[in-house]
Amino acid sequence: MNSVNTKLLKKPEAMIFDMDGTLFKTETLLIPAYDRLFTQLREEGVYTGETPPVERMLSSLGMVLDDLWERVLPGEDKKVHERADELLLENELTGLHQFDTQLYPGTKAMLEELKSSGVRLFVASNGLEGYVKGIADAHHITPLFEELYSAGQYQTASKVDLVHILLEKHGISSAWMVGDRSSDVEAGLQNGLTVIGCAYAGFCGEHELKGSHQIIQSFKELTSLYLKAEEQ
Structure with a gap:
């Protein structure tokens, strides 16, 4: 785990997750x-x-x-x-x-732990509504999220717009954007969020996560980052 910026992280009110390559082993x-x-x-x-x-x-x-x-x-x-x-x-x-579809190891347990710590959880995906909600339902994680957002449902042209809608609708002032793509980094940075880049899926190129405040090599590292982060 890249720990250069760990001491700079602040505990968020919410975490916003990408689905493919972040929660779901696509x-x-x-x-x-x-x-x-x-x-x-x-x-x-x-x-x-x-x-x-x-x-x-x-x-x-x-x-x-x-x-x-x-x-x-x-x-x-x-x-x-x-x-x-x-x-x-x-x-x-x-x-x-x-098919034998899978979340990344430890994903459900980590989400449960974050939720029990009081973190508000959301999904923001560029996928279709039925696909995003179908994955969450099939793997029994839907109840852990306050809401699942998809570009297909909101007809947004970019994840920047989708995340902006989410933040406005739920009155969120501080959040971590967690994802494995440049679109996640862009959505987080342009909305003033802390970006946690996920490097474990193996789909992204060398510069895909450039600009992330922190990069993790497994989903389990997210809880550790949260526990080490400073209170707001």
Whole structure:
């Protein structure tokens, strides 16, 4: 764990979590759902090419959906992107009950500990509403959160906007933004929050978490950071 800034951290009123690559081990659901998606697209005649490398999809997580599909399927018609969206969500929601999907080790216990310490917990994800809420429901963590926010539900163009809505709606004055993508760092910094970068998913590039106040190598380190942080 990078501890350079630990003494500067202040205990927050709330923590706002990304979902993919932060709480949820995305590849346990995405890889089988992704393979099935492209089989279906070809069967429907919507898409005739090869299945793009799944690494391209994994490295695009955290983007809003329009940008994600432009990266995974560049040059394809918007109708292809929209159908891919629909089928991937269907496969993921079904897969939550068919595949051995996983949260990162210790996630549920750590969330319970933070909540019992009085921290208000939220999710802010660039994913679709059904996907974000489906993961939380399938892994029995929904009751731990005050609310689950998704770009799909609020039709936000960026996570900066989504987090701003969350902060305004709940009257939050201090929070930690916890995530594994540059979009999480940007959302936290532009909203005046402390940013905790998560480096354990393995999807992000070398500079993805640049600007984070602290970088952790496992989710379990978050509780330790909270306990060491100074009172407001």
